[in-house]
Amino acid sequence: MAAHVTGIGVVTSMGLNASENWEALLAKRSGVGPLTRLQTKHKVPAGEIKQTNEELAAMLGLDSKKTYSRTALLGMMAAKEAMNDAGIDPTKMKVALISGTSVGGMDLSEQYFTDQHEGKRAHLRNLFEHDCGASTLRMANYLGIKDFMTTISTACSSSANAVMLADRLLNCQGFDAVVVGGTDPLCKFTINGFTSLMILDQEQCRPFDDSRNGLNLGEGAGFLVLQREVGNQKPYCSLLGYANANDAFHQTATSANGEGPYLAMKGAIEKAGLQPKDIDYVNAHGTGTGNNDLSESTAMSRLFGEQLPPFSSTKVYTGHTLGACGGIEAVFCAMMLKNDTIIPTFNFKTPMHELNVTPETEVKTNAGIKTVMSNSFGFGGNVSSLIFFL
Amino acid sequence: MQKVYIANTSCISPQESFRTEEFFSDWKGVQTDTDQLHAIEPDYKTTITDAGKRRRMAHLIKMGVSTSLDCLTQADGTYRMPDAIMSATAMGGLEDTEKFLRCIIDNGEELLNPSNFIQSTGNTFGGQTGLLLGHHGYNVTYAHGGYSMESALTDAMLQIQSGDINNALVTGADEITATEYEVMRKMGFWREGRQMGEGSNTFLLSNDPANSFCELAAVTILHDVDSNNITEEIAKFAENNGMAPEDIDLVLTGTDCDKIADKTLGTSNYPTTDYKQWCGQYGTKSGFGLWLGSQLLNKGIAPKGNQWEKRQLKNIVVYSEYRMNDYTLMLLKKD
Amino acid sequence: MDNLIEQLKQQIIEELNLEETTPADIDAAAPLFGNEGLGLDSIDALEITMLLEKYYGIKISDPKQAREIYSSINSIAEFIKANKQ
Numbered sequence: 001m002a003a004h005v006t007g008i009g010v011v012t013s014m015g016l017n018a019s020e021n022w023e024a025l026l027a028k029r030s031g032v033g034p035l036t037r038l039q040t041k042h043k044v045p046a047g048e049i050k051q052t053n054e055e056l057a058a059m060l061g062l063d064s065k066k067t068y069s070r071t072a073l074l075g076m077m078a079a080k081e082a083m084n085d086a087g088i089d090p091t092k093m094k095v096a097l098i099s100g101t102s103v104g105g106m107d108l109s110e111q112y113f114t115d116q117h118e119g120k121r122a123h124l125r126n127l128f129e130h131d132c133g134a135s136t137l138r139m140a141n142y143l144g145i146k147d148f149m150t151t152i153s154t155a156c157s158s159s160a161n162a163v164m165l166a167d168r169l170l171n172c173q174g175f176d177a178v179v180v181g182g183t184d185p186l187c188k189f190t191i192n193g194f195t196s197l198m199i200l201d202q203e204q205c206r207p208f209d210d211s212r213n214g215l216n217l218g219e220g221a222g223f224l225v226l227q228r229e230v231g232n233q234k235p236y237c238s239l240l241g242y243a244n245a246n247d248a249f250h251q252t253a254t255s256a257n258g259e260g261p262y263l264a265m266k267g268a269i270e271k272a273g274l275q276p277k278d279i280d281y282v283n284a285h286g287t288g289t290g291n292n293d294l295s296e297s298t299a300m301s302r303l304f305g306e307q308l309p310p311f312s313s314t315k316v317y318t319g320h321t322l323g324a325c326g327g328i329e330a331v332f333c334a335m336m337l338k339n340d341t342i343i344p345t346f347n348f349k350t351p352m353h354e355l356n357v358t359p360e361t362e363v364k365t366n367a368g369i370k371t372v373m374s375n376s377f378g379f380g381g382n383v384s385s386l387i388f389f390l
Numbered sequence: 391m392q393k394v395y396i397a398n399t400s401c402i403s404p405q406e407s408f409r410t411e412e413f414f415s416d417w418k419g420v421q422t423d424t425d426q427l428h429a430i431e432p433d434y435k436t437t438i439t440d441a442g443k444r445r446r447m448a449h450l451i452k453m454g455v456s457t458s459l460d461c462l463t464q465a466d467g468t469y470r471m472p473d474a475i476m477s478a479t480a481m482g483g484l485e486d487t488e489k490f491l492r493c494i495i496d497n498g499e500e501l502l503n504p505s506n507f508i509q510s511t512g513n514t515f516g517g518q519t520g521l522l523l524g525h526h527g528y529n530v531t532y533a534h535g536g537y538s539m540e541s542a543l544t545d546a547m548l549q550i551q552s553g554d555i556n557n558a559l560v561t562g563a564d565e566i567t568a569t570e571y572e573v574m575r576k577m578g579f580w581r582e583g584r585q586m587g588e589g590s591n592t593f594l595l596s597n598d599p600a601n602s603f604c605e606l607a608a609v610t611i612l613h614d615v616d617s618n619n620i621t622e623e624i625a626k627f628a629e630n631n632g633m634a635p636e637d638i639d640l641v642l643t644g645t646d647c648d649k650i651a652d653k654t655l656g657t658s659n660y661p662t663t664d665y666k667q668w669c670g671q672y673g674t675k676s677g678f679g680l681w682l683g684s685q686l687l688n689k690g691i692a693p694k695g696n697q698w699e700k701r702q703l704k705n706i707v708v709y710s711e712y713r714m715n716d717y718t719l720m721l722l723k724k725d
Numbered sequence: 726m727d728n729l730i731e732q733l734k735q736q737i738i739e740e741l742n743l744e745e746t747t748p749a750d751i752d753a754a755a756p757l758f759g760n761e762g763l764g765l766d767s768i769d770a771l772e773i774t775m776l777l778e779k780y781y782g783i784k785i786s787d788p789k790q791a792r793e794i795y796s797s798i799n800s801i802a803e804f805i806k807a808n809k810q
Contacts, residue, residue, distance in 0.1 A: 041499045102511060104533070109491060117495045127573050131481055131673070132512060133535030146613045150541040153482065153512035153533035161530050168548045189487075192494045193510075196502035198771060198788050246475070246520040246529040251446075251508055253767060263526055379508065380517025382529055442764060445742040501779050504771040 004235035007086025007225035009078040013047035047218025047319030069105030072138035075183030078221035086225035093176035096148035100158025100182030102323035105129030155378030160326030181223030181327030205288030207313035218319025222328030236334040241272025247381035258299025268385040280369040286313020326376035395602035400461040403589040427670035453590035454515030454563035473555035474528035477516030478538035478562035480673020536712020562674030563590035587670015591677030603688035617650035676710040687724040753798040
């Protein structure tokens, strides 16, 4: 029996809840712009959430004297929204929390090292939030989840992989609900990291466009509530299939023939008991780097042949939110299915010279979508695909 | 539901544990004059033979990849291809993370070394193992503090039990870094005889009992348990797995800072041996406990110097605790 | 020029951690990337970029330009000579 998506929650540079995000998606209003909050010398656009940690903590009603990483704060906000949306109460049912993140409490670690460098008093408590699991623990405490929690860190596919474990927990371990998704903050660490890889575009990213020149980073969190049994409320959609594959090609680059992405998409379709022709829309990983978009398109062409379904990348709205993107885009897919609407890559102009594929460029209502696939690919060759069904 | 067996293991630790039986011949290796137990590392040229692939690997990755490959090495020198690869690390590439952070902060965001950034991510040794094997299957890394190892094992067990896969390679690794040591020192953590450790522990889990070391019957993570009730929790764990508490022949303990739980366990009727004395404190240390337990059952021996040294061990519980008020229990069985 | 070439070889061996390679093993005219020569990859290219900035104060921000300059040790040396500040 498939797991139902009974609640959603999302925080991105477009807005702090699902309805603000949906409004921006429909209006083709991107959250990517100049950095104003984060202090860095790199002049790159990013999907930055303008609230400070203190402001986020206040909105969550947290004790201002306690230390919370930005990862934990964003995750709390999205997961809480998803739980409220589903109406689940962890004191009355068996609930698990699975979160994906790539940098954990890095914003606080940066603070510690900066204070130390500047000869200020560096607070040890800032380092205790460093490991990825610490953010999940903070979230679990805030959400009141005690039965099970864990953290997955497979770079940019972290939260998609979390969704797979959620389904297995629901199948085998008698959980009533799993709160699952991912969270990652913008921080100097990733901005400098991707700068060192020379794959940050100095302008807004252009997924699948011949002129694409790299990705924009973003921050945020996206969480789902998955349940086997649903009450009176109609679920958004069901999780029908998923697969994780390893590209096994290079530490950071994806193979030219897109072997890993091909295997992940194919595996997810098989797990769902479907054929490629049954997929009505693909929410692509589509980061805007030369390598990813060509490799992903090649894999899609291999799998779907001439019948390439409508596809788009929503990273032009959010930037690449790394460990959170699988969760955020799963929420977007749920909203697209519920509203029967495809959200476009609105700034696409010119197909890649190597491969002529064109993403959706306009918002498509009454799209007739029942089955959608969401791709998330990460460093280390870890690639994953999820399939949701209305 | 399929049962899960440990088909093979590999271990790099502060002991003579990698490709040698030395550790079990003398049971020495307990060092009390230091608060850092560094891993005894193999010559990585023999474990990761491709120099081009090895050159960019940091310490943690070399350890993790070495035990992973070693665990899959067959008699003819080729690697057995597992159905899935699950990895676990509490801290990931901490040394590279620190180097890259210092690069950013001390150099004013200039002269950034991409290798440090790439190697800082938690999924590096899992990804590298897949890359070296040419393995296109399932590959996931858990980074959940002291319960990373248990999380990875849980994922592997769920997939084997349900029949989705036949076997899985599970590796947990963490490394000592100067900064983490120093931070913990400032907290006073290394007083009272605690020691920082590091290492990599790999298990090939399988649904095939033939030639296996033992059965991995259960992995449980307990959140929010009262330290005073730890012996009751172990009894409950035994009962949930169809055993009486007195059927537990040995509890291998890896405690951390919970003195109440230590005292409760120490004065209980359970025969206990501290596994952490050999591996030190690190996020995935329970992997060492599991390795030790599976070795004892496979060899039919008990740790030397205990009153139950001569006892025939059949059921071992690996008990771990890590900086939080949570505990993990793992059950190993040999008929 | 010869000194610069030897120095470059040494720096590349160190920065790229080519542990089993000596300067004598590197043919200054041979390709650095791909299956011939040293067989370096895209991450090595980024490290060479960092090396040029660190030791020679030369900043290369276009990866495509970098790929042309890094075709061999000789071509890098020539680029350094022409651009060193």
